[in-house]
Amino acid sequence: MNEAWLFAAQRLSAMVMAPLVLLHLGVILYAIRDGLSADEILSRTEGSLFWGAVYGLFVLAAAVHAPIGLRAVLREWGRWRGAGLDIAMALFGLLLLALGLRALAAVL
Amino acid sequence: MKRACHRLAETGYDEPVMAMLEVEIWRGGEDGAWRSYAVPHQANQTVLDVVTHVQRHIDPSLAYRFACRVGMCGSCAMTVNGRPRWTCRTHVSQAARKGRVRIGPLRNLPVIRDLAVDMAPFFEKWRDAEARFVPSKEPPEEPVRPDEPERRAADAGIECINCAVCYAACDSVAWNPDYPGPAVLNRLWTLVNDRRDGDRDGHLDAAGAGCHLCRSHQECADACPTGLNPTAAIAGLKREVFRRALSGGARGPRQ
Amino acid sequence: MRRGPWWAFLLHRLSGVALAVFLPFHFLVLGLAVERAALDGVLDWTENPWVKLAEAGLVVLLALHLTGGLRLLLLEFGRWSDRQQSRIAVAGGLALLAGFGFLAAAFA
Numbered sequence: 108m109n110e111a112w113l114f115a116a117q118r119l120s121a122m123v124m125a126p127l128v129l130l131h132l133g134v135i136l137y138a139i140r141d142g143l144s145a146d147e148i149l150s151r152t153e154g155s156l157f158w159g160a161v162y163g164l165f166v167l168a169a170a171v172h173a174p175i176g177l178r179a180v181l182r183e184w185g186r187w188r189g190a191g192l193d194i195a196m197a198l199f200g201l202l203l204l205a206l207g208l209r210a211l212a213a214v215l
Numbered sequence: 216m217k218r219a220c221h222r223l224a225e226t227g228y229d230e231p232v233m234a235m236l237e238v239e240i241w242r243g244g245e246d247g248a249w250r251s252y253a254v255p256h257q258a259n260q261t262v263l264d265v266v267t268h269v270q271r272h273i274d275p276s277l278a279y280r281f282a283c284r285v286g287m288c289g290s291c292a293m294t295v296n297g298r299p300r301w302t303c304r305t306h307v308s309q310a311a312r313k314g315r316v317r318i319g320p321l322r323n324l325p326v327i328r329d330l331a332v333d334m335a336p337f338f339e340k341w342r343d344a345e346a347r348f349v350p351s352k353e354p355p356e357e358p359v360r361p362d363e364p365e366r367r368a369a370d371a372g373i374e375c376i377n378c379a380v381c382y383a384a385c386d387s388v389a390w391n392p393d394y395p396g397p398a399v400l401n402r403l404w405t406l407v408n409d410r411r412d413g414d415r416d417g418h419l420d421a422a423g424a425g426c427h428l429c430r431s432h433q434e435c436a437d438a439c440p441t442g443l444n445p446t447a448a449i450a451g452l453k454r455e456v457f458r459r460a461l462s463g464g465a466r467g468p469r470q
Numbered sequence: 471m472r473r474g475p476w477w478a479f480l481l482h483r484l485s486g487v488a489l490a491v492f493l494p495f496h497f498l499v500l501g502l503a504v505e506r507a508a509l510d511g512v513l514d515w516t517e518n519p520w521v522k523l524a525e526a527g528l529v530v531l532l533a534l535h536l537t538g539g540l541r542l543l544l545l546e547f548g549r550w551s552d553r554q555q556s557r558i559a560v561a562g563g564l565a566l567l568a569g570f571g572f573l574a575a576a577f578a
Contacts, residue, residue, distance in 0.1 A: 111423040111460040118457065118546070121539050128536045132568055135529060139575045142517060145509040166497075173490040180487055183390035203493060210500035386476075431545055433475040433554065447550040454547055 113175050120172040127165045152214040159215050166207030174200040233257055234314065236307065238265055240277065241319040245326050249317065262295050262302040262310055266318060266330065279330035286440065289378030293330050294319040299383035301440040321383040337379045340395045344421040346402040351413030359410055369408035372401045372448050374441045381435035381445055387428050394428040397435035397445030404448035407455060419459050422452040429453070478558045482538035485531040492528060519577075526572045533568035537561035 138147065152158045174196040181187045181196075236256040239249045252269050263281055270277040281291035286304040293302050295310045296317050310316060324332040359366055381397035382388055388396045403422045406412045429449040436444040502508040515521060541561045544551075551557070 109460075110425070110427045111456050114427040114453065115457050115460045118543065121543060125536060125540060125543075128532060132529065132533060132536075136568075136571050136575050139525075139572065140578060143513045145503060145506040145513065148509070149503060149506070169493060173486075173493060176483075176486045177490050180483060183387075203497070206494055206497035206501065210497040210503070213501045213503040430479050431475060431542065432479055433473070437473060444550070450546045450550065457547075 113178075116171055117175040120168040120175075123164065123168045124172060127161060127168070130161065131165070149214060154215070159211065162211055162214075163208075166204065166211060170200045170204040170207060173203060236265065236311065237315045238269065239315070239317040240266070240269060240330065241326075242277075242329055244328055247326070247329070249319075256307060256311075256314070260307045262293070262300065262305045262307060262316065262318060263291050265307060265316060266293075266302065277330070278328045287376060289376035292321055292378040292380045292383070294321060294383065299380040299438050301378055301380060304440060321379055323383050323385070323388045324379065332379075334379060337382055337396070337398070338377075341377075341399050341402070344395050344399050344403060344425075345417065346395075346399050346406065346421065348406060348409070349412055349414040349417070351411060355410050365408050365410050368451075369405050372405040372443055372445070375401060375443060376441060378440065380438050380440055381443075384434040384438035386432055386434065387430055391425075391428045393425060395425045397429075397439075397449065400426050400429070400452055401443060401445040401448040404451050407452070416459070419452070419456055423456040423460070426452040426456060474555045474558045478538060478541070478561070481534055481562075482542070485535040485538070488531050489528075489535055492531075522573075522576045526569050526576065529572040530565055530569035533565035534562070537564045 138151075152162075177199065178192060178196040181192055234256045236254045238252045238254045240252060241247055242250045252273055254265050254268050254273075257264075263284065266277070266279050267281075270279065279291075279293070281303060282288040284291075284303045286301055289301070291302045292299060294300075295302065295305060296312055296315075298310075299321055300310065302318075307316060318330065320326045320330050320332045324334060324336060327333050361370075375398055377398065379398065381401075385394075385397055387394045400422060403418045403426075406418045407415055407422075412418070426449050429446065431446055431450070433446045436446045439445065499509070499512050502512065516525065538561050541557050544557070545554070
């Protein structure tokens with residue numbers, strides 16, 4: 108893998124996610140008051156272009172960011188290197204993307 | 216004066232003995248062990264003085280390395296009470312804890328015997344990254360002024376004495392066999408900032424193969440005996456390699 | 471021997487791994503939203519104070535990874551500053567604040 112590109116993807120996805128995480132934390136603190144319910148969540152998200160775009164971007168960036176970070180941890184602490192690790196991490200990214208988009212489709 | 220010199224020649228000391236130090240020194244190779252020695256403690260005594268005392272007065276078979284004794288050559292680095300240090304410029308009073316000093320070989324390098332490590336991997340990474348000045352084909356049209364920003368940036372990292380203290384302090388070196396280490400990357404950053412150097416892109420490509428493995432622990436900057444900050448240099452490399460990757464310039468990593 | 475920046479790194483890495491492990495489960499639960507009753511089942515379970523406490527932990531992890539990540543972006547892409555320890559303190563403090571905010575909102 109080209110480390111320079113992985114680094115660029117990791118930092119760019121971080122820059123994309125920083126404001127989104129801040130927003131997400133705000134939503135969490137706001138929504139948790141008087142408890143969570145499916146109705147409450149869905150009333151916010153259903154048919155909303157804004158939340159669809161925000162969380163769509165969030166899912167995409169997280170699916171890029173998490174596998175690259177995990178790859179570094181496994182290389183350094185797990186002593187796992189080479190093509191096997193890269194394939195496993197690509198699959199993990201795809202899994203996150205698929206589950207994330209499925210979740211998004213469920214709440215939109 | 217004559218008398219003092221005579222005393223020095225005879226006992227190795229020109230200062231009164233203050234107390235005895237409890238010194239532990241690593242003996243043997245990777246599978247060696249700590250061995251204890253009692254060494255007289257004196258004012259202004261360096262850790263290298265302690266090692267030299269043991270070698271001259273207690274056990275002549277002790278292997279260690281030094282040359283200049285004034286912090287220029289970078290050959291006397293050892294692990295002192297868990298910290299990599301240049302032993303010729305480290306006073307025992309700075310390093311000792313409750314009158315105890317434990318002196319071992321540098322971390323992250325193969326131990327040859329006792330306090331001598333094999334420096335080859337350190338210098339091989341230096342060579343593989345081609346971290347050396349490449350003269351530009353033509354001299355710069357503008358004269359290089361000492362106070363211009365590029366020159367200042369280059370000067371910031373130039374006082375490296377290749378002692379490998381940063382290399383021993385670095386966890387990324389311990390965790391990644393391919394990581395070139397702080398000293399090599401600091402050198403590449405110096406070259407990238409040097410307007411007289413003719414291969415800026417080549418240096419950036421070399422840095423791109425490994426600089427991302429720096430986790431910004433800043434142990435190198437903390438340990439560097441000449442007060443350099445390799446972490447800041449590596450951050451500069453990451454930034455420039457990032458810019459180059461985005462502009463589509465980067466070749467694949469050279470590994 | 472290890473100092474502030476090393477511990478900041480460790481927290482950043484551990485919070486990152488924890489979030490990467492949590493994320494697929496988070497997506498799976500949200501995917502239940504197609505059937506409101508199923509999602510409400512899970513949300514009822516989160517009313518348990520111990521689960522709320524665990525969620526506060528997740529909020530701290532997310533906030534920690536955010537502030538730690540911003541610190542890293544500043545370190546790598548900004549001008550070098552020697553005030554690294556203060557930045558670490560600010561990053562940690564803000565993350566804890568987010569956790570307390572969550573607890574205050576959840577148990578209000």
